[in-house]
Amino acid sequence: MTAAPATTTPGPFRTAGRALRSTVGGTLPVLVVLAVIVGIWYAAVAPMNIRLALDQAERSGATVVPETPIARQEVSVWRLMAQNPDLVPQSYAQDRPRLPTPGQVAGELWATTGEMALEGRAMSRRSLIFHAWVTLRSTFWGFLLGTTLGIAGAIAIVYSRVVNLSLMPWAIISQTIPIVALAPMIIVLSAQVGIEGRGVPKAIISAYLCYFPVLVGMVKGLRSPGTAQLDLLKTYSASSLQSFWKLRLPSSVPYLFASLKIGIAAALVGTIVGELPTGAIRGLGARILIGDQFGTPLAIWAALFAAAILAGVLVTLLDVAQRATLKRMGMGR
Amino acid sequence: MTATPVIEAKNLDLTFQTADAPVHALRDVSLSIGKGEFVSFIGPSGCGKTTFLRCIAGLEEPTGGTLTVNGMSPDAARRARAYGYVFQAAGLYPWRTIGKNVALPLEIMGYSKQEQKERVDRTLDLVDLGGFASKFPWQLSGGMQQRASIARALAFDANILLMDEPFGALDEIVRDRLNEELLSLWARTGKTVGFVTHSIPEAVYLSTRIVVMSPRPGRITDVIESPLPAERPLDIRDSREFIEVAHRVRDGLRAGMEEDA
Ligand SMILES: Nc1ncnc2c1ncn2[C@@H]1O[C@H](COP(=O)(O)OP(=O)(O)O)[C@@H](O)[C@H]1O
Numbered sequence: 001m002t003a004a005p006a007t008t009t010p011g012p013f014r015t016a017g018r019a020l021r022s023t024v025g026g027t028l029p030v031l032v033v034l035a036v037i038v039g040i041w042y043a044a045v046a047p048m049n050i051r052l053a054l055d056q057a058e059r060s061g062a063t064v065v066p067e068t069p070i071a072r073q074e075v076s077v078w079r080l081m082a083q084n085p086d087l088v089p090q091s092y093a094q095d096r097p098r099l100p101t102p103g104q105v106a107g108e109l110w111a112t113t114g115e116m117a118l119e120g121r122a123m124s125r126r127s128l129i130f131h132a133w134v135t136l137r138s139t140f141w142g143f144l145l146g147t148t149l150g151i152a153g154a155i156a157i158v159y160s161r162v163v164n165l166s167l168m169p170w171a172i173i174s175q176t177i178p179i180v181a182l183a184p185m186i187i188v189l190s191a192q193v194g195i196e197g198r199g200v201p202k203a204i205i206s207a208y209l210c211y212f213p214v215l216v217g218m219v220k221g222l223r224s225p226g227t228a229q230l231d232l233l234k235t236y237s238a239s240s241l242q243s244f245w246k247l248r249l250p251s252s253v254p255y256l257f258a259s260l261k262i263g264i265a266a267a268l269v270g271t272i273v274g275e276l277p278t279g280a281i282r283g284l285g286a287r288i289l290i291g292d293q294f295g296t297p298l299a300i301w302a303a304l305f306a307a308a309i310l311a312g313v314l315v316t317l318l319d320v321a322q323r324a325t326l327k328r329m330g331m332g333r
Numbered sequence: 334m335t336a337t338p339v340i341e342a343k344n345l346d347l348t349f350q351t352a353d354a355p356v357h358a359l360r361d362v363s364l365s366i367g368k369g370e371f372v373s374f375i376g377p378s379g380c381g382k383t384t385f386l387r388c389i390a391g392l393e394e395p396t397g398g399t400l401t402v403n404g405m406s407p408d409a410a411r412r413a414r415a416y417g418y419v420f421q422a423a424g425l426y427p428w429r430t431i432g433k434n435v436a437l438p439l440e441i442m443g444y445s446k447q448e449q450k451e452r453v454d455r456t457l458d459l460v461d462l463g464g465f466a467s468k469f470p471w472q473l474s475g476g477m478q479q480r481a482s483i484a485r486a487l488a489f490d491a492n493i494l495l496m497d498e499p500f501g502a503l504d505e506i507v508r509d510r511l512n513e514e515l516l517s518l519w520a521r522t523g524k525t526v527g528f529v530t531h532s533i534p535e536a537v538y539l540s541t542r543i544v545v546m547s548p549r550p551g552r553i554t555d556v557i558e559s560p561l562p563a564e565r566p567l568d569i570r571d572s573r574e575f576i577e578v579a580h581r582v583r584d585g586l587r588a589g590m591e592e593d594a
């Protein structure tokens with residue numbers, strides 16, 4: 001009862017309170033989840049790396065229980081940690097860890113991006129900025145191709161019963177084929193028809209993953225006007241071109257942006273998959289592969305995080321574009 | 334009475350073929366509506382009021398009988414832009430401002446930009462929404478949205494206005510206001526109006542003629558000529574004549590129901 005007057009107090013306090021609450025309300029849960037993930041990650045580093053740490057300690061002459069690597073194979077990581085408490089911290093300082101610490105990954109990421117950029121070597125072969133740029137370029141072309149195909153396909157499906165019956169099943173089947181199996185074939189085939197380099201096949205693989213969510217979303221969006229809205233246009237004897245531009249297309253805009261966000265993430269995954277098959281030396285996918293071949297887990301992790309950050313940035317950009325567009329259309333509140 | 338009727342239905346029949354049983358939505362409906370009349374259709378849910386209006390609009394194809402609008406087939410009349418249709422839900426496009434919503438039929442019908450602007454201004458004034466052209470639908474109340482949808486139906490030069498329970502979702506006070514405005518609008522424009530409603534007072538207050546319908550199958554059970562004068566202030570609803578007409582409508586509705594049971 002005593003709280004009631006406070007909630008009805010008008011004026012700037014309430015507004016400020018609401019603004020504060022919504023900001024905190026938005027970021028606090030995210031920070032909590034992040035902290036939990038980082039915590040679990042840190043905790044996992046010790047059991048993951050303890051064998052490496054003990055092997056290394058043994059080589060440098062420390063006493064380890066049990067004494068030989070063979071004997072240690074028989075013992076669980078938990079026992080090893082319990083029996084060698086002094087050596088556990090070494091798990092966190094491995095050069096080639098099974099699982100690097102978040103700090104190590106952040107360090108590697110910084111060393112291959114910001115630090116190199118400060119030295120003016122952002123576009124060197126060893127810089128992740130260079131590789132991210134290569135991946136981003138292919139993703140962009142794949143996204144453009146994929147969305148164009150997706151939107152065109154959706155229009156054809158909505159306006160033609162025949163296309164609806166013939167194209168839709170193939171679109172669905174196309175997504176059941178594992179892209180990792182298809183990617184090398186696309187690369188080989190495009191080399192066969194004389195396409196130089198990886199750019200085009202990568203964009204095709206990327207478009208292959210990207211077009212589907214756009215197609216499905218746009219079909220749904222273009223079909224979203226109800227019979228009442230279509231009847232209204234019929235009373236004006238509107239042509240189907242007019243009902244497309246004046247009703248179906250604007251109705252589909254919210255669906256379009258939802259699909260574009262999924263589509264760009266899919267396009268990025270497609271590009272990275274296209275960079276994995278042997279032979280690629282540029283792009284984040286190639287960095288992941290090379291890291292694997294040369295046994296440099298830090299490079300893999302840094303490339304993975306670079307890819308995740310790139311995806312986050314792209315989706316955020318689309319989100320901003322969505323808000324701005326819907327607001328301009330009077331639909332964002 | 335010698336003038337050719339604007340809307341003429343003779344022995345109209347419509348049966349919907351549905352998945353289970355066929356639905357006999359209209360049976361033997363004959364009605365002639367003259368120029369400048371205000372005709373209300375009243376009856377319980379499912380008696381075919383909407384279906385009849387949609388037939389007139391060429392949105393539904395009768396399965397029997399003849400129907401002409403302005404002496405043409407309903408389809409031809411629709412293509413000739415003979416009528417404006419107001420649906421139960423305002424159905425404004427959320428991405429268009431009120432002015433742009435009213436301009437929608439004008440854009441489709443190819444009016445010039447200049448003419449569009451003039452007509453939007455004029456019709457918005459007509460429904461008392463003068464200053465709201467640049468607002469978005471969500472910024473308006475339900476009653477204002479419905480007024481905008483009426484403006485949209487008035488923006489082009491159709492001589493017929495078809496309205497399907499346009500005020501059904503509004504509260505009574507707003508409804509009274511809109512009824513009054515609709516009457517004065519009708520008096521000023523001289524349009525022929527077909528108006529579907531659930532409400533007896535609304536039908537009696539607005540109409541020159543009231544068509545009572547009853548369901549299963551949908552048919553006309555009574556047609557009542559209103560003795561009320563053209564000039565109708567809201568308090569006419571307390572007059573003896575008004576109450577008598579309302580009684581007759583109620584009796585007609587009841588008779589239809591009993592016959593049904
Ligand atoms: N498209 C349709 N398909 C099948 N039945 C319909 C259709 N439209 C209306 N009906 C049926 O026709 C009858 C009359 O409906 P309607 O004209 O909407 O009645 P009202 O508007 O008087 O409530 C109802 O029984 C309804 O279920």
Ligand SMILES: [Mg+2]
Binds near residue numbers: 382383384
């Ligand atoms: Mg109805």
